[in-house]
Amino acid sequence: MHFNNIIKKISAFCLANLLILLHLSWRMIFHQPINLLNIVMTVFLWLIVFNPRQQYILIATYTLLVCELFYTSPFGLESFSQISALLLANWLLLNVFTNRSLIIIFFTGLITMIIYRILFILLIYCNSLIQKNSSVIPLALIKIFLNEALITAITLSLFYLISSLFIKRLRPEYILETSRII
């Protein structure tokens, strides 16, 4: 049992690193607008949608903190806003968007990404106030953020649609339970 836990932790660590590599290479290989897709957020949102667990947030924290090493913005701002957005998405899925239809998944992805960017802009603004720098958020930047949110939400929906065919549909428990009720 203990051995299994260790194996699970090691595999989670390896998968998190693979995810970082995938995210980095995606940004490096593709050009705009394809590279606007946030792979890390897509994967963690997908995990939260299917099976919300506390461990995912811990793995997300590690992944996002390592990704932070490749950002030029002050350390912690990106990861803090992304983790907060993921936590909010989790709360939304548990309390508000309890349905798991495709539209709900799309809007969860869209709202999470928008919240992440709003938080990020706020933190950047606070940082500039502390450091006494001037910070202007131009309209074109907001357009890029919206494109990013849209691309990520669409990918998440497609990902959910394809995976739900294999993960949810092939479970015989549903049939057994309904037959018992009848």
Place this chain on the structure above:
Amino acid sequence: MFFLIIFVHYLGALNFLENKLRNTLIFVLKPITTKIQKISNSDLCQNIATLSSSDQITIKNKILEQENFDLKNQLNFKKHSTSTLATAEIVAKNLDTADQVIVLNRGTNDNIKIDQPVIYGDGILVGKIIKVEENISFARVLSDNQSKIAGTILNTDHSLGIVEGGFGLSIKMSFIPRNENIITGDEIITSGLEFGMPRGLIIGKVAVIENESYQPFQQAVITPAVDYEKINFVGILSTQ
């Protein structure tokens, strides 16, 4: 836990671990991305699996020829320049979608400093160093929205202006006086009016001129001298 890690980071206690982790990731990432990029950039963009070994050697030769050409150009620039030049490889790109930043495999160990110009080939300006770590540095590309460089147009008036990036999509030169004549195709170089940036580094050519009667200045959209997405080797200039 999260805030503790951030706090410890700002204390500098995690520097060693962070550098090791970053170097390991770059070490794994670099061969993969280079191979994919080179295959997609190659003129012989065919199905590699179907090619014979001699064709694969031809592709490898083409890739090496391109690298050789880039490095020779840089060497040529080095011979004529008074400043010292450190050759660096682009190892990654910044993850933030809003920034156009490249990660170079040279850092404070190689005497790289903030604001040093980054060039490609025979003196084509790519950007400026904005952040330096022990073994790597981050350079802001000219097409980044926060990039601002003093430039001059090689026309009869030698018009001065500011070269600004447009979110990775375009570069434009603004604050050009309205009474000065610019023609499409005029070359734009660095003016040397800012600290650490030598005069004469090539930026690009004028593609479109926007001269509106209701605006105090005219501006020009620039075609960059090089596609920033397709370069692998750059040089970091250290000017006196």
